[in-house]
Amino acid sequence: MAHLVIHKELVNKENIDKVLKICPFGGLESECDELLLTAGCKMCGLCIKNGPHGMITKEEDQTPVVQIDKSAWKGIAVYVDHSSSGIHNVTLELIGKARELASVTKEPVYALMIGHNITQAAQSLLKYGVDKVYVYDYPALQDFLMEPYANVFEDFIQKVKPSSILVGATNLGRTLAPRVAARFHTGLTADCTKLEMKENSDIVQIRPAFGGNIMAQIITPNSRPQFATVRYKIFSAPAPAANPAGSLEKMTIADDRLKTLVRILSVKEKEKVMDISEADVIVAAGRGFKTQADLDMARELADILGAQLACSRPLAESNWFDAKHQIGLSGRTVHAKLLITLGIAGKVQFTAGMKGSDCIIAVNSDPHAQIFDVAHYAVVGDLYEIVPQLITLCKEAKAHALS
């Protein structure tokens, strides 16, 4: 660990304003011509790099940090997100990723399943390559309740000592993971879009920050277990194996650990609604559409292709679309086989939610549009001219195939 030192003798009236401007976080302030560090400092080092030479330096702290024994922690555990409608697919995606990570450090892959009457469901995970599924099966765990679930999670970590824990970034996972991570005073990185394993069992976690306009690479260098959450559809589920080798382990926990004063009054299944994150083919519309009526073009193209119609944030914000049609960090993540974007600029906010798609065809009149950075096919042109002709061609091709 290190801290910043301001060398006061190098600060003067001329350069103080310049340094203040360098910091994007408000981490520096001036008081009576003196330069001070504030709580806004994120230790990004921009002031060291771009400020007057030597004015601010980074000094290593004298007291050495005690290094933990990482070899006492082994295995990558995936939290099994499930409800009465079954196991959430994000779980399988994380198992696939856990296997990749585990192959670097030769660790086992675990799954933790908490609930009631779940043995069969737990068994079904083995075919995705889990070495051991730890099952806590109690009537008190029928519904998700924070305290009993967190206690069970804690019990699992204490008994099994996994090095890493991956949790799906569902609403449930995003509440449970921080509660457990805080209990162990360890690191948790939200919404990772890329995970890589280092030889020393640290996971390199990459996630978008600032609405996705920059990427941050994060590690948990000196605490275990290391927690990460990942959204649905970021990784791919592995193919099931015919002869799974793993096994189930039934776990026990004291009854008083399952108690809570929280009482569930009702559970209502939501109506199944169209979900663009499940769609294989998507046509997405953006600000290139001048009026709401013009969206008919996009809708017609989508219909011909059997595609779902989606949109970027501005169109959801102007109420041309319902929010559940919105792709992006503040909307849904999609992993389509084919995605056609029409008139979408492609801010990272948007692309973070779609760049995992297999084939991306982007139409935009601006040759410098950011969307082309992630597109497989960059089509520079006017959607108002291209789309109607494309619709005609698709209709012809369809008619031809039928005849």
Add this chain to the structure above:
Amino acid sequence: MDILVCVKQVPGSSDVEVDPVTGVLKREGFSTKLNPYDLYSIEMAMSLREKYGGTVRAITMGPPQAKQALLETVWMGADGGVLLTDRAFGGADCLATSYALSQAVHKMSSYDLILCGKQTTDGDTAQVGSELSEELGIPNIGNAISIKLEREGFITVTQNLDDRIVTAEIPLPCLVCVDGDINSPRLPSYKRSKQVPQNAFTSLTLKDIEDQDKTHYGLLGSRTNVERIFPPEKNADRKTLTGTSSELATQISDILKTGKFIG
């Protein structure tokens, strides 16, 4: 019901770019605003106070200028607020942030309910609320869409839990993270902005809280470490299609045919 609302000051715009050569963050000016997601939790706190009485106080951690975020909550109707600020808190990750907040909460007078927003627009982690409840050892619930007081000592919370809507009764004191878009946040009142009482705000520094061990806060207390920041990757093997509009339409339809998406 006495309510604490956790708020945060965030950058006014997330339009930041990283210089691909130097890896330096490029940012025009430095404007800030109250985290938009906090507006829903503030509104929730106001409507609970209107229905059941009590007080609403805001709490934030940040540099001295983060006081502005507290001011805005008072303009919206909060009774006052606490600014937790100290150099020792700088560079904190979610864990160190929630620990510092928990220490500040211990210093404040008693409360029944802590409300947090769903997430912030700069970090987007949605983790601090849940971590804070763990540090305080109180029950918590996330993604709340409604809160009612139906039985003494408990609140009834309806929660958006992925594929289901769950209604649960939680004992007070507890912490609730409020979902986004669940109400229409009131606008700051001009009148209130002119009548902010002198003693509406207090500041807490490391010296004012119980645990004064610097290694528990800020960068030293953080368990995660940002190794580097970089611009998002670009797709290297993209193909640029050129030609007239009709040529472009033909090329696209050929791609669709080859990929068996039509025909």
